[in-house]
Amino acid sequence: MPSALRFAALLVLLAPPLPAADWPQFLGPFREGRADPREAGLPATFAREPEVLWRKSAGSGFAGPVLAEGKLILFHREGGDMTTEALDPRTGKTLWRSVYVTDYVDSFGFDNGPRAVPAVADGRVFTHGPEGRVTALDLATGRELWAFDTAAKAGSPPGFFGRAPSPLVVGERVWIAAGGELDGRDAGVIALDVRTGAPVVSAVGDEAGYASPVAVGAERLLAWMRNRLWLVEASTGTVLDARPLRSTMDASVNAATPLACGDGRWFVSAGYGVGANLLRITDKPALEEVWSRQDSLDCHYATPVVYEGHLYGFHGRQETGMKLRCVRLADGEVVWEAPDKLPGGTLQLVHDRLLVVTEQGELWVVPASPAGFDKVLAVQILRAGHRSHAAYADGMLFARDSEELVAVPLR
Numbered sequence: 001m002p003s004a005l006r007f008a009a010l011l012v013l014l015a016p017p018l019p020a021a022d023w024p025q026f027l028g029p030f031r032e033g034r035a036d037p038r039e040a041g042l043p044a045t046f047a048r049e050p051e052v053l054w055r056k057s058a059g060s061g062f063a064g065p066v067l068a069e070g071k072l073i074l075f076h077r078e079g080g081d082m083t084t085e086a087l088d089p090r091t092g093k094t095l096w097r098s099v100y101v102t103d104y105v106d107s108f109g110f111d112n113g114p115r116a117v118p119a120v121a122d123g124r125v126f127t128h129g130p131e132g133r134v135t136a137l138d139l140a141t142g143r144e145l146w147a148f149d150t151a152a153k154a155g156s157p158p159g160f161f162g163r164a165p166s167p168l169v170v171g172e173r174v175w176i177a178a179g180g181e182l183d184g185r186d187a188g189v190i191a192l193d194v195r196t197g198a199p200v201v202s203a204v205g206d207e208a209g210y211a212s213p214v215a216v217g218a219e220r221l222l223a224w225m226r227n228r229l230w231l232v233e234a235s236t237g238t239v240l241d242a243r244p245l246r247s248t249m250d251a252s253v254n255a256a257t258p259l260a261c262g263d264g265r266w267f268v269s270a271g272y273g274v275g276a277n278l279l280r281i282t283d284k285p286a287l288e289e290v291w292s293r294q295d296s297l298d299c300h301y302a303t304p305v306v307y308e309g310h311l312y313g314f315h316g317r318q319e320t321g322m323k324l325r326c327v328r329l330a331d332g333e334v335v336w337e338a339p340d341k342l343p344g345g346t347l348q349l350v351h352d353r354l355l356v357v358t359e360q361g362e363l364w365v366v367p368a369s370p371a372g373f374d375k376v377l378a379v380q381i382l383r384a385g386h387r388s389h390a391a392y393a394d395g396m397l398f399a400r401d402s403e404e405l406v407a408v409p410l411r
Helices: 003-014 150-154
Strands: 054-057 066-068 071-078 081-087 094-101 119-121 124-128 133-138 144-149 168-170 173-182 185-193 199-203 214-216 220-224 228-233 239-244 265-270 275-281 287-293 305-307 310-315 323-328 334-337 345-350 353-358 362-367 377-380 391-393 396-400 404-409
Touching: 066 119, 066 391, 071 396, 081 124, 081 133, 094 133, 094 144, 119 168, 133 150, 133 173, 144 150, 150 173, 150 185, 168 214, 173 199, 185 220, 185 228, 239 287, 305 345, 310 345, 353 396
Parallel strands: none
Antiparallel strands: 054 404, 066 071, 071 081, 081 094, 119 124, 124 133, 133 144, 168 173, 173 185, 185 199, 214 220, 220 228, 228 239, 265 275, 275 287, 305 310, 310 323, 323 334, 345 353, 353 362, 362 377, 391 396, 396 404
């Protein structure tokens, strides 16, 4: 290990503990792509490039890591095994492993591993495999608590690339966008009891897309499915409103998750002609359009972030290249566009800084400012050709590619 890396590792291991600032689910603690406000801010400049603290081999899949209660959780596939591992976030050492056997094969030969990011809540880890198996594990030991097969029990179809929406835990229920039917009832989304795995509520007559459900307060759910955006009463599954929102092109996907933007507003975006849409949930309640624009911030798969009245995200299709953009929330006007054209990438917000992980394997640090694009840092941390979402907690970025999971100290 180089001396600089040994020194960085020593600083991390000897650093005094800070208040827990976890990244326990898809898109972080608030499902908005932003870090816990208790996190320390990032430096304005970097005197030297951050170095990878540790590396760990990773199997196939696009499920990004999560971190909760001192454990880093990785959900990946090793041969015929769907594997969930708990790691020590400071060393990468495996604390426990839980495995189930799968015969899932991607219809397009794309990748046979999991797509959905795990969720951790109240001492339980919830995973959603591409074959449709929802699993609850004990966070302390990795012991399997229960499993629910959405394909066998609810007829969940695989879609183009397997089941992908990440679990959402709200109170005593874990919500899954399954896109099926349960006992003759619509089960586009299913709420399972977190303790037993028994179905509690099912709703929505629609296929699942690739966007994950989000909570609207404690009482409602917003689910962007294959064909419509649905607003649902969480306690009963009653549909409050639904808005047609999909491409006329059959080979298209809704993949970016709806983003809360304050004052009851939600940003929803996709490529394939869907475009950027800002909606408001009214008191009725109903979904009301604020504005809709093409060629503003058309998100192919990565969910953008919002900061001080501006959206930041990747615009364009992977096949033709994407660019990072800043867009004014009020009207969708493009404020700036980065000059770099990329296959794509994902991003998250740490206070007023964007952490961008590109499909080329680079980590960028970019100020979240409408003043202009400024790449404060660009460093290679991964192989090219991967698109999973990273996690950020306690000053460390955890990201993966097709072969490895890495930890990069940034504080």
